Amino acid sequence: MVVNINKLDAFLLAVLAALIWGIVPVLEKIGMAKISPFTALFYRCVGVFIGAFLLLIFIIRPEDIKAADTKAIALLILSGFLASVVATIAFYHALKAGDISKVVPIGAAYPLVSFILGIAILHEQFTLIKVAGVVLITCGIWLLK
Numbered sequence: 001m002v003v004n005i006n007k008l009d010a011f012l013l014a015v016l017a018a019l020i021w022g023i024v025p026v027l028e029k030i031g032m033a034k035i036s037p038f039t040a041l042f043y044r045c046v047g048v049f050i051g052a053f054l055l056l057i058f059i060i061r062p063e064d065i066k067a068a069d070t071k072a073i074a075l076l077i078l079s080g081f082l083a084s085v086v087a088t089i090a091f092y093h094a095l096k097a098g099d100i101s102k103v104v105p106i107g108a109a110y111p112l113v114s115f116i117l118g119i120a121i122l123h124e125q126f127t128l129i130k131v132a133g134v135v136l137i138t139c140g141i142w143l144l145k
Helices: 007-031 037-058 062-067 070-097 100-107 110-120 128-144
Strands: none
Touching (some): 110 128
């Protein structure tokens, strides 16, 4: 399903995502008080499964599923595994052991990696504004270490 979103809607949706992503680590930290990060990940995956099931029932059309080619499917399954399992295991262990006020900002520094890969692999434009953003992210990580 393709949805046309204007720039204001895109901004508001990004703000909503940021708010939710800001709340979720607090829920996760509290939820892991008496369980292991691996058990926490299992229950998080249950939530993801419920969300995927609801998408399949109410939003995704059969032709949308058929339109995905093998490469797209493989890359998205790999990214789901890496982000939702591997990175989350590392993040949950850090979150359980560390201060949420340090762990979350450092864990959220992934745009730095995306910036480098975007230029190196996707041949995106290198601009001074982007470099300034990378410098600020790097300084923020250094300050929180």
